[in-house]
Amino acid sequence: MSAGLAALLDDVAVLARAAAASIDDVGLAAAKAGSKAAGVVIDDAAVTPQYVRGLAAERELPIVKRIALGSLRNKFLIILPVILVLSQFLPVLLTPLLMIGGAYLCYEGAEKVWAKIAHHDAHGAGEERQADEKTLVSGAIRTDLILSAEIMVISLNEVADESFVSRLVILVIVAIAMTVLVYGAVGLIVKMDDVGLRLSQLPGAGVARFGRGLVKAMPRVLTFLTVVGTAAMLWVGGHILLVGADELGLHFLYESVHHLEEAAHDATGALGGLVGWLVNTIASAIVGLIVGAVIVAVMSVTFHRSKATAEHTDAGTDEPKAVDPAASDR
Template identity: 90%
Template sequence: MSAGLAALLDDVAVLARAAAASIDDVGLAAAKAGSKAAGVVIDDAAVTPQYVRGLAASRELPIIKRIALGSLRNKFLIILPVILVLSQFLPVLLTPLLMLGGAYLCYEGAEKVWAKIAHHDAHGEAAERQPDEKTLVSGAIRTDLILSAEIMVISLNEVADESFVARLTILVIVAIAMTVLVYGAVGLIVKMDDVGLRLSQLPGAAVARFGRGLVKAMPRVLAVLTIVGTAAMLWVGGHILLVGADELGLHAVYEAVHHLEEAAHDATGALGGVVGWLVNTLASAIVGLIVGALIVALMSVTFHRAKSTDKAEHTDAGTEQEPAAATETPTVADPKA
């Protein structure tokens, strides 16, 4: 009896070690998959703060919380089921879908650039108006959907050889970790001015001076992040399109960018890695800007025609009503009365 119990305990110990090793493997795979998506995480953290610019300080964290919850819904209710099903049954559709998302990012980035160029005079009036929180949150969640899809697909590619259960577990870990990381960082960024204000009220000249400097610096930091966020949309969107086109057999543009990156890498010695990455990033952003500008132009023409048609119909309807109004006989007082 004791021998049987000992054998049972040995079996349990073996299973426990196997389970622990499996957990370690999942953790390592999740860390590896998440690290590959680090660039998109940085972009997401740079893009999001622009959505709370102009809001009252008391509304910043609640808005970020709503965006974060929307991000989790994006990941768990839309992205995760779709990419797992597609990876299992129709993996060929993952790249085209991701490219559509990349094109949308290019459009958003190019639209912001065009708005800055064409409507800079009206920007001050727009800044004075209180932003519509519902619109801000909806826009942020739409953008997050694309960036989150990029994070999840990159992560999926890193664990494509794992079993379905392992893939699911790893992607759930990545989804939660990335959401906490991104929106935790965003919350910290947008509340740094409040931290500076609190520090400026503490005793100690050095601490107070640092707090005042932080308060003065944060508007500039947020302005820079807005620019970085727009550039990130173009970079990520362009990079998605470049890689996706290469995977679909359209190699020319991707190979041209790759050759430029290699040439820059070889020509700059010890700094080759950084310079090569910058060249690739700049080329991706240019591609994103070109594609985004084409989409903006197409959308502008389409909506301009739609608005012109609506305006013409409205004018015609008004013209048709005028004769009827003219036939009405005005009431004139009887002079005999």
Template identity: 75%
Template sequence: MAGGLVALLDDVAVLARAAAASIDDIGAAAGRASMKAAGVVVDDTAVTPQYVHGLNAERELPIIRKIAFGSLRNKLLIILPAILLLSQFLPWLLTPILMIGGAYLCYEGAEKIWHRISGHAEAHATVEDALPDEKTIVSGAVRTDFILSAEIMVISLNEVASEAFLSRAAILVVVAIGITVLVYGVVGLIVKMDDVGLALSQRSGKGIARFGRGLVKAMPRLLSALTVIGTVAMLWVGGHIILLGTDELGFHPLYEFVHHLEEAAHDATGALGGVVGWIVNTLGSAILGLAVGALVVLVMNLTFHRKKKTAEAH
């Protein structure tokens, strides 16, 4: 009896160790997958604060919370089942889908630049910011997040494609939850920074008050910087996805050209070769992203936007 109990406890211990090792493996794989999606995560973090810019302070966190839940719904209930089924039965479709999403990111980035150059951004912002509707803000943010979330999940899936189906699912669930918490936690900190600064500026200590005033003054610059970072990240990530996708689909010249420049920069700069090579690759991806995005903007302006303006005129 005692021997059977000891054997049972040994079996339980073995299973526990196996489960712990499996959890460690899932955590490590989720970490690797998340790192590959870092560019889109930066983009997501940079874009989201713009949706609550100009709103009353008490509305900011509730709206961000709703956007975060919408993002998690996107990832877990729509994107995750879809990409798992595709990876299991139609894996060849993942690269074209990823490239379509990359082209959309390029379009978003190029359109922001076009609006800035043409002066449409200021007029557009004035009209929309006058009476912000919470439902419209949340639905628009969740819709944009859907594309970014799909990119994150598919990029992550590509990193764990060799895993078993259940392991893939578990890893992607961890990635979905972890990245959502990270992105919207950081976004919440960013949008409340001015409120924290204002509270600190009213403290009696001179050093603390000065630091608080500095935070308040820094917020507009930070939001402007995030807008630029978000635009650049869209072009970089979208361009890189298209660069890799064309190579995987059999069209090699673009990837080989950028890869050749990256290797040349790496070899020419010695100890800084890794960093310089990465910069060259990123710059090449961003230029390709800008070219693709500009082409899509041109097509949209000549077709969809022109028809929309004509319909509004009538």
């Protein structure tokens, strides 16, 4: 009896060690997969604060929370099921779907650039954003859908050789970790001015001075993040399109950017890695801006034409109808 119990305990110990090793392997794989998507994670964290800029202080964290919950829904209800099924049965569709998302990011970024140039934001846009939180959150969640899809597909590519169950577990870990990381950082960013205000009221002169400096600096930081967020949309969107086109057999643009990156890398010595990355980023953003501008132009023409037609139709229905005198006599 004791020998059988000892054997059972040995088996349990072996299983426990195997499970621990599996957990370690999954954790390492999740960390590796997540690190590959770090660039998009930074972009996501830079994009989101612009959606809460100008809101009342007490509404900032609730809005960030709603966007974070929307991000989790994006990942678990849309992105994970779609990419896992496609990776299992129709992997060829992943790239075109990503490119559609990339084109949407380019459109969003180019639209923001055009709005800034044309001063469309000078007509009470801030008040509208404060008054319509539902629209604000919906726009942020739509943008998050594309950025989250990019994060998850990059992560999926890193664990493509794993079994289906391992891929699922790893991607769930990545989804939760990235959401906490991004929206935790966003929450800290948008509340830093409140932190500065609290510090400025403390008795220590140095702490109070630091708090006042933090309060003064945050508007500039948020303005900077708005610019970075718009640039990130164009960069990530353009990069998705470049890589996707290359994977679909259209190599010219991707190879041209790659050659520019290599030339910049080789010409700048110790700074080659940074300079090469900057060249690739700028080139991707330019591609994104061009594609986005084309989409904005098409949407603008289509929208204005539809709007003009609708207004003309409405005007036609508002015209008074002619009255037949003979009919009135009857």
